Amino acid sequence: MIERIYATAVTEIHIARRNRWVLIAVVLMVVFSLVLSAVGSAPVGGLGADRLSVTVASLTSLSVYLVPLVALLMSFDAVAGEVERGTLPLLLTYPVGRGEVLLGKLLAHSTILIIALVAGYGAAALIAVATDPAAVAGFGALWRLTWTSVLLGATFLGIGYALSALARRASGAAGLAIGVWLGLVVLYDLALLAAVVADDGGIFTTQVFPTALLANPADAFRIFNLTASQATAAASGVGAAAGALPLWQTLLSLCLWPLAALGLATLAFRRAEP
Amino acid sequence: MTPTLDIANLTKTFDGVKALSDVSLSVSRGERVALLGHNGAGKSTLMKIILGLIPADAGRIDVCGSAPGGPAARAKVAYLPENATFHSALTGLEQIAFYMRLRGESPKGAMALLERVGLAHAARRRIGTYSKGMRQRVGLAQALIGHPSLLVLDEPTSGLDPVSRRDFYELLDGLAAEGAAILLSSHALTEVEARTDRLLILSGGQMVAEGTLNALRRKAALPVAIQVSAINGYDVDLLRAFPDAIKLGNTVRLTCTQDDKLDTLAQVAALRDKVADIDVIPPSLEEIYAHFSRRSGQ
Numbered sequence: 001m002i003e004r005i006y007a008t009a010v011t012e013i014h015i016a017r018r019n020r021w022v023l024i025a026v027v028l029m030v031v032f033s034l035v036l037s038a039v040g041s042a043p044v045g046g047l048g049a050d051r052l053s054v055t056v057a058s059l060t061s062l063s064v065y066l067v068p069l070v071a072l073l074m075s076f077d078a079v080a081g082e083v084e085r086g087t088l089p090l091l092l093t094y095p096v097g098r099g100e101v102l103l104g105k106l107l108a109h110s111t112i113l114i115i116a117l118v119a120g121y122g123a124a125a126l127i128a129v130a131t132d133p134a135a136v137a138g139f140g141a142l143w144r145l146t147w148t149s150v151l152l153g154a155t156f157l158g159i160g161y162a163l164s165a166l167a168r169r170a171s172g173a174a175g176l177a178i179g180v181w182l183g184l185v186v187l188y189d190l191a192l193l194a195a196v197v198a199d200d201g202g203i204f205t206t207q208v209f210p211t212a213l214l215a216n217p218a219d220a221f222r223i224f225n226l227t228a229s230q231a232t233a234a235a236s237g238v239g240a241a242a243g244a245l246p247l248w249q250t251l252l253s254l255c256l257w258p259l260a261a262l263g264l265a266t267l268a269f270r271r272a273e274p
Numbered sequence: 275m276t277p278t279l280d281i282a283n284l285t286k287t288f289d290g291v292k293a294l295s296d297v298s299l300s301v302s303r304g305e306r307v308a309l310l311g312h313n314g315a316g317k318s319t320l321m322k323i324i325l326g327l328i329p330a331d332a333g334r335i336d337v338c339g340s341a342p343g344g345p346a347a348r349a350k351v352a353y354l355p356e357n358a359t360f361h362s363a364l365t366g367l368e369q370i371a372f373y374m375r376l377r378g379e380s381p382k383g384a385m386a387l388l389e390r391v392g393l394a395h396a397a398r399r400r401i402g403t404y405s406k407g408m409r410q411r412v413g414l415a416q417a418l419i420g421h422p423s424l425l426v427l428d429e430p431t432s433g434l435d436p437v438s439r440r441d442f443y444e445l446l447d448g449l450a451a452e453g454a455a456i457l458l459s460s461h462a463l464t465e466v467e468a469r470t471d472r473l474l475i476l477s478g479g480q481m482v483a484e485g486t487l488n489a490l491r492r493k494a495a496l497p498v499a500i501q502v503s504a505i506n507g508y509d510v511d512l513l514r515a516f517p518d519a520i521k522l523g524n525t526v527r528l529t530c531t532q533d534d535k536l537d538t539l540a541q542v543a544a545l546r547d548k549v550a551d552i553d554v555i556p557p558s559l560e561e562i563y564a565h566f567s568r569r570s571g572q
């Protein structure tokens with residue numbers, strides 16, 4: 001089983017390397033991280049925090065958008081591409097399980113994501129430490145941001161595989177992926193904020209709103225990182241409104257989502273008839 | 275000895291449309307069997323059921339002594355799907371190495387496999403740069419991994435030029451000699467003709483004929499054409515001797531049944547001093563094929 005997962009992962013890495021996905025992911029993360037650490041240098045004194053902690057807070061807001069996007073871009077072709085190339089029926093006649101195929105792809109795509117995250121966050125951290133010796137105090141926050149980003153990425157990889165199996169066509173899967181990204185990462189928060197404003201402190205704000213935040217992996221990621229580094233004060237929008245959520249709840253959501261997404265992907269893939 | 279592949283009374287319906295009705299067939303060790311049929315006859319559907327990719331509605335299928343699609347069957351059966359194009363970003367070598375690893379074989383043998391199908395020179399090039407025939411050979415190479423007991427090949431010679439096709443059948447001869455059972459499909463009888471042991475003709479989901487090419491030729495009993503060239507000016511005499519004949523340019527064309535062939539030839543030979551040449555034209559492969567695949571009301 002390990003051998004077959006590994007074989008699939010190696011093949012996927014070859015493909016990602018040739019299709020420039022590795023390069024694109026790394027360049028995206030590094031460029032945006034560097035831009036943020038340059039922009040984020042202004043309010044250091046005012047907050048009383050070290051330079052790296054401030055950078056991590058900005059990187060958190062960036063990663064909420066970028067990590068799901070990169071993950072969906074890498075995963076939308078996973079099953080639909082095999083269908084379009086006519087290789088899915090062939091693959092399914094080999095002594096390999098559908099779960100093993102997905103795990104192999106996940107292993108490859110997560111590895112690429114980790115490389116991009118380490119490159120991007122690493123560059124930002126180097127700049128912070130070079131300009132502010134006190135910045136080493138922020139390493140804890142940076143480490144937390146890194147592993148939660150991997151969990152967030154794995155979640156959206158799983159969602160991408162599920163969409164890919166459901167759509168059966170790469171173009172359809174790409175459309176669904178963009179829709180899910182817009183919905184979960186952009187529109188979801190806007191809708192929640194609008195509802196909170198309209199509700200004005202009523203039942204929705206106290207009961208529904210916290211659960212709605214936990215139900216969205218991107219929000220759970222953002223709030224967990226901001227709460228853990230006590231940076232909610234510096235945050236705006238949904239992050240600021242959610243200071244009351246206990247840490248363990250957001251952490252649980254973050255850990256359960258990758259499993260749920262992969263389970264969903266496996267179900268969708270099982271149902272796909274070659 | 276039980277056949278490698280044994281199918282009885284197989285039926286498959288897609289949304290009320292019968293793709294296969296009551297199909298029975300078997301393929302034994304070392305046997306090469308060609309499955310013929312027009313587009314939509316049900317060849318690919320039959321193969322997918324044999325591989326366990328889609329379930330049958332009714333019927334019994336035995337693949338190497340076990341159920342189709344199970345772990346035991348998967349380990350022994352190789353498949354070449356129709357129109358598989360593979361990932362354009364991978365090299366032929368990487369693609370074959372991947373499939374070898376999935377079968378638990380050492381990928382070191384990948385180059386040898388590509389050599390067997392004549393792709394060694396392009397092994398390190400991306401599949402995206404391959405021609406259709408070369409991609410077909412990649413598909414063929416993966417079907418050879420691990421000495422399968424049964425090869426199920428869906429239109430394996432489509433996209434191959436005549437020389438490659440001959441190489442392909444030579445490869446099959448070798449595999450069959452080693453004991454593999456081979457089921458391959460084609461929509462043209464001319465592509466498979468003498469290179470297989472047995473032919474099955476599928477039409478509209480029904481098995482309409484089965485046997486060797488000679489057996490099918492006899493069974494079809496299609497008329498034989500005899501083309502006679504008369505010595506200058508004598509064609510009128512020939513037409514008088516054979517009232518049913520038709521004049522085609524400088525020649526006279528007669529038709530007769532298989533059984534009457536020798537008698538007719540004797541009659542022509544009796545006019546020896548008026549005849550310049552004789553050609554006997556047996557029914558073409560396409561005519562035999564069309565005869566069987568049309569009969570079922572297609």
Ligand SMILES: Nc1ncnc2c1ncn2[C@@H]1O[C@H](COP(=O)(O)OP(=O)(O)O)[C@@H](O)[C@H]1O
Nearest residue numbers: 288289293311312313314315316317318319320
């Ligand atoms: N997944 C499917 N859904 C509905 N109809 C199908 C499906 N697959 C095949 N068919 C139908 O079954 C018949 C046989 O198809 P197929 O086995 O592909 O024929 P062949 O391979 O001989 O060209 C055709 O009428 C085809 O339209």
Ligand SMILES: [Mg+2]
Nearest residue numbers: 317318319356
């Ligand atoms: Mg077909």
